[in-house]
Amino acid sequence: xxxxDEMMAGDGTRPPYAEFHRWLSGQPDDLLVTKSSxxxxxxxxxxxxxxxxxxxxxxxxxxxxxxxxxxxxAAEWARLAAGIEQRVRAxxxxxxxxxxxxxxxxAGIVPLDLIATNDAFLPQMIGLTPPGGIYxxxxxxxxxxxxxxxxxxxxxxxxxPSGVSYMLENRxxxxxLFPELFIQNRVEPIEDYPKHLRRSLAAxxxxxxxxxxxxxxxxPGVNNSAYYEHAFLADQMGVQLVEGRDLRxxxxxxxxxxxxxxxRIDVLYRRIDDDYLDPLSFRPDSVLGxxxxxxxxxxxxxxxxxxxxxxxxxxxxxxxxxxxxxxFYTGDxxxxxxxxxxxxxxxxxxxxxxxxxDELVVKEVHGSGGYGMLVGPAxxxxxxxxxxxxxxxxxxNYIAQPTLALSTCPVLTKAxxxxxxxxxxxxxxxxxxxxxVPGGLTRVALKPGSLVVNSSxxxxxxxxxxxxxxxxxxxxxxxxxxxxxFPAPQQPDFPDPAAxxxxxxxxxxxx
Amino acid sequence: xxxxxxxxxxxxADGLFWMARHIERAEAMARLIDAGLHMALTRGxxxxxWRSVLDSAGMAGAFAARHGEAEGEPDPAAxxxxxxxxxxxxxxxxNALTQxxxxxxxxxxxxxxxxxxxxxxxxxxxxxxxARPVPEANLPAVLARVKxxxxxxxxxxxxxxxxxxxxxxxxxxxxxxxADTTARILDVKYYHLLPSSSWxxxxxxxxxxxxxxxxxxxxxxxxxLYDADISAANTADFLILNxxxxxxxxxxxxxxxxxxxxxxxxxGARPPCHDEADAIRRMxxxxxxxxxxxxxxxxxxxxxLADNARLAAGIARDYRFTE
Numbered sequence: 001x002x003x004x005d006e007m008m009a010g011d012g013t014r015p016p017y018a019e020f021h022r023w024l025s026g027q028p029d030d031l032l033v034t035k036s037s038x039x040x041x042x043x044x045x046x047x048x049x050x051x052x053x054x055x056x057x058x059x060x061x062x063x064x065x066x067x068x069x070x071x072x073x074a075a076e077w078a079r080l081a082a083g084i085e086q087r088v089r090a091x092x093x094x095x096x097x098x099x100x101x102x103x104x105x106x107a108g109i110v111p112l113d114l115i116a117t118n119d120a121f122l123p124q125m126i127g128l129t130p131p132g133g134i135y136x137x138x139x140x141x142x143x144x145x146x147x148x149x150x151x152x153x154x155x156x157x158x159x160x161p162s163g164v165s166y167m168l169e170n171r172x173x174x175x176x177l178f179p180e181l182f183i184q185n186r187v188e189p190i191e192d193y194p195k196h197l198r199r200s201l202a203a204x205x206x207x208x209x210x211x212x213x214x215x216x217x218x219x220p221g222v223n224n225s226a227y228y229e230h231a232f233l234a235d236q237m238g239v240q241l242v243e244g245r246d247l248r249x250x251x252x253x254x255x256x257x258x259x260x261x262x263x264r265i266d267v268l269y270r271r272i273d274d275d276y277l278d279p280l281s282f283r284p285d286s287v288l289g290x291x292x293x294x295x296x297x298x299x300x301x302x303x304x305x306x307x308x309x310x311x312x313x314x315x316x317x318x319x320x321x322x323x324x325x326x327x328f329y330t331g332d333x334x335x336x337x338x339x340x341x342x343x344x345x346x347x348x349x350x351x352x353x354x355x356x357x358d359e360l361v362v363k364e365v366h367g368s369g370g371y372g373m374l375v376g377p378a379x380x381x382x383x384x385x386x387x388x389x390x391x392x393x394x395x396x397n398y399i400a401q402p403t404l405a406l407s408t409c410p411v412l413t414k415a416x417x418x419x420x421x422x423x424x425x426x427x428x429x430x431x432x433x434x435x436x437v438p439g440g441l442t443r444v445a446l447k448p449g450s451l452v453v454n455s456s457x458x459x460x461x462x463x464x465x466x467x468x469x470x471x472x473x474x475x476x477x478x479x480x481x482x483x484x485x486f487p488a489p490q491q492p493d494f495p496d497p498a499a500x501x502x503x504x505x506x507x508x509x510x511x
Numbered sequence: 512x513x514x515x516x517x518x519x520x521x522x523x524a525d526g527l528f529w530m531a532r533h534i535e536r537a538e539a540m541a542r543l544i545d546a547g548l549h550m551a552l553t554r555g556x557x558x559x560x561w562r563s564v565l566d567s568a569g570m571a572g573a574f575a576a577r578h579g580e581a582e583g584e585p586d587p588a589a590x591x592x593x594x595x596x597x598x599x600x601x602x603x604x605x606n607a608l609t610q611x612x613x614x615x616x617x618x619x620x621x622x623x624x625x626x627x628x629x630x631x632x633x634x635x636x637x638x639x640x641x642a643r644p645v646p647e648a649n650l651p652a653v654l655a656r657v658k659x660x661x662x663x664x665x666x667x668x669x670x671x672x673x674x675x676x677x678x679x680x681x682x683x684x685x686x687x688x689x690a691d692t693t694a695r696i697l698d699v700k701y702y703h704l705l706p707s708s709s710w711x712x713x714x715x716x717x718x719x720x721x722x723x724x725x726x727x728x729x730x731x732x733x734x735x736l737y738d739a740d741i742s743a744a745n746t747a748d749f750l751i752l753n754x755x756x757x758x759x760x761x762x763x764x765x766x767x768x769x770x771x772x773x774x775x776x777x778x779g780a781r782p783p784c785h786d787e788a789d790a791i792r793r794m795x796x797x798x799x800x801x802x803x804x805x806x807x808x809x810x811x812x813x814x815x816l817a818d819n820a821r822l823a824a825g826i827a828r829d830y831r832f833t834e
Contacts, residue, residue, distance in 0.1 A: 046624075047616070047631045222617050231619040241620045245834065246522050257521045259676060259830040260778050 083336030120311030200431025531684030533611030784825030
């Protein structure tokens, strides 16, 4: 299976990589190795690490960062962005429909069973319209590429998608390590993500709140593997990072315990699962959530982002209907296609899948993080036999997809540059409109030939560039155009040094 | 446009307070080991008094629980390792720093990037230094790095953090911990180490006193302020009542009062712990050292430690550290 390489096409360099490749060819051999260890040092110093459960604190891990950027052209990105926006709109319409009149089921587009047997469906949400009608405020859409013009959606993450802090820190680190690259290439900035996030969350505030709602990020705590991201986002937005033990319901509002007493919260960006949100409504043993928050929510006095019950839309069985869902709610054909997906719940399909296990990828319907899946071609016959038993025992729990030749990008290995498979997770924000910062998190399978990019399975990340419009998006091409990115300092901005008094100097001893 | 008033979570105040306490504790522990080492170097290993160092650190009981009750002098390597890096000793340098860093991680959003990185770097470097037992020859360098790393944290906090209430809680934690440490060291030296109370005020073992002052980095300063000969009354005056000595009880409580006053201004309220702090402050400013000795130094210090602990609990209560 030959994969499409995003940097090298045949003998030539693909246009988005032209400028970068020229630069790369002129660098001394050991530079990348040195810069790579510099990058690791930056991550460790900043504390962008996660504790591995059950291990000592001193063994905090980094998600491996590969220093070669993944580069997309403006045109490629424009299509991706349009496709993601369409998908996100359809998903929010779908969620509203599912928890209200269920027109899509009446119309026979999706079967009732798909919803009725879905663990992520929350009866508590029936008939409840969240503030602004928004269900999923932050969406991570996993996209894979198989050819020059073939981008496909692998998965929609509508609950609490993570990874955006790595997107931002990867860029920050790259700009520190290779400032010259950002002068040569016109890369779309992404640093406004936290500002957009805060604005979107504020826009989704409950009715009858002030124009300056109080926003907070809810984390399970320092031991959570994504804690760094929770703290990072709260810090970047300038909002409080709260835990369940800081919160309680006071006078019909969710409030946080400050040194001066309880203060009301209007919008809660929660990074805990539905199950843990409210021990009175869901898991009674949860200490991570807020007892009674669902009552406040029903009364329309708090925005929970993402809304409870959004998981019903990112289930892999629902995914298989996504093209129909998009057509139903938007009236248009999907801009981004799905990967052909076989539902093992259908008996004929099951037989077909069992027959061809060595060619297919089989996933659990509710699985995530790369767990519980079988990559047929890479598995041993014993592994396939064991998986077949699980499949036969609970067919509805699985879907199957063809094994795709995911595109590759070069990564730095001990033996020099080598191609590895990648995917892409852009982040869409829904508030007063839909915002998508250009790029996203590129995840890369670091093991040779591996198709599993999840960090829990040995995957790493890369900085992702979207070039601005123009041939190759390079500064060389744009230099003749007006608006060079780094203007020469203008005289009036720099006061004459003679105008300011010199700093006082120490008088000589003895004077 | 006026900036909105900052909100500080009670849990964040708690985290900042304890971050500062743990980091101060790590440093104090390093100073105590340093003083013990100096004693060993000047008096010879045979006479080195690691028992007194364990006593000063309040760790004699924990050490005995770990290594068994034994008469006489403990094995120096075991004592050093216990104070420096024993995972079962909650106040070992390595545990104190780890707890300081865990608290810092919890309150990451209340710290500047510089301050957080200083804490994280201190923890990383010291953890690497303490990953395995430290040979005696490397000890001075390792201890110096602990002191430098913790000083860098204080510097970054001082220079890069807004003077919002969060800052005052770090200031409170640091000075409550420091006052506590100084009082303990002093009490141990006077009460536990003297053969009998009749020795109080008499010509004393100069090495013991030199070591005491060294453990609070004050052996030189003392000589500038008092006689070259070290006396019990002067040492006590220096470490308890001298407002210019940055590790004295009086100095620490001046800082505590200043931090609480600023909190009262920021919050527009003056909860009861402020009165408890005032009472301690008066006790340290309205008497001289002779009156302290009349009361009995040990009784005075024990009373102070209890007041100090009560104040810490009062701050936690009044500022809603926990529910």
